[in-house]
Amino acid sequence: QQQVKQSPQSLIVQKGGISIINCAYENTAFDYFPWYQQFPGKGPALLIAIRPDVSEKKEGRFTISFNKSAKQFSLHIMDSQPGDSATYFCAASGGTYKYIFGTGTRLKVLA
Amino acid sequence: DGGITQSPKYLFRKEGQNVTLSCEQNLNHDAMYWYRQDPGQGLRLIYYSQIVNDFQKGDIAEGYSVSREKKESFPLTVTSAQKNPTAFYLCASKGNKRYEQYFGPGTRLTVT
Numbered sequence: 001q002q003q004v005k006q007s008p009q010s011l012i013v014q015k016g017g018i019s020i021i022n023c024a025y026e027n028t029a030f031d032y033f034p035w036y037q038q039f040p041g042k043g044p045a046l047l048i049a050i051r052p053d054v055s056e057k058k059e060g061r062f063t064i065s066f067n068k069s070a071k072q073f074s075l076h077i078m079d080s081q082p083g084d085s086a087t088y089f090c091a092a093s094g095g096t097y098k099y100i101f102g103t104g105t106r107l108k109v110l111a
Numbered sequence: 112d113g114g115i116t117q118s119p120k121y122l123f124r125k126e127g128q129n130v131t132l133s134c135e136q137n138l139n140h141d142a143m144y145w146y147r148q149d150p151g152q153g154l155r156l157i158y159y160s161q162i163v164n165d166f167q168k169g170d171i172a173e174g175y176s177v178s179r180e181k182k183e184s185f186p187l188t189v190t191s192a193q194k195n196p197t198a199f200y201l202c203a204s205k206g207n208k209r210y211e212q213y214f215g216p217g218t219r220l221t222v223t
Binding site for chain 1: 115117142144151152153154156159161169201203205210211212213214215216217219
């Protein structure tokens with residue numbers, strides 16, 4: 001129940017395309033769902049986050065879509081750029097100080 | 112500049128030696144965390160601390176120890192009991208009234 005399942009493990013997208021990464025959770029107590037971006041050798045950086053009271057949140061080219069009934073949320077990167085090439089982690093938290101992280105998606109955007 | 116610092120960036124040790132990784136934050140955050148990252152396995156929680164002088168084991172605490180004597184500092188000791196200590200170690204912190212968790216730049220530990 002504490003797992004967050006992330007897919008795909010890796011993703012290759014052409015420049016200008018849309019990158020989509022999906023996560024699924026089981027614990028309905030989760031109430032905060034962030035996405036992190038990590039470049040090689042660096043710490044993860046908070047990219048965007050959503051609470052379950054909204055179905056979508058957009059910040060620039062990054063959008064989180066949230067489906068509470070399906071217990072799924074996804075990250076969409078519009079107009080993907082080579083500089084977006086990184087590893088992306090979803091996470092979930094709720095009621096405690098602990099965060100549960102997905103296993104990560106390695107995104108490569110081809111120039 | 113506010114943020115989280117980890118030192119050193121790279122650390123090399125011989126097997127059987129204890130080693131302490133430093134984590135300092137000047138964000139006035141109450142909660143601090145240590146994660147271990149291995150290729151293809153995401154982030155695994157080692158220890159976390161909600162307040163000074165208190166900490167809890169995470170999912171993979173065996174072979175590790177921590178202390179939280181000051182709000183700003185949360186050092187992690189990798190002991191000789193940790194069977195596979197070579198990894199990328201990440202420290203993070205979170206404010207008391209906010210959900211966001213922020214990460215430091217990480218320390219890559221190599222034990223040979």
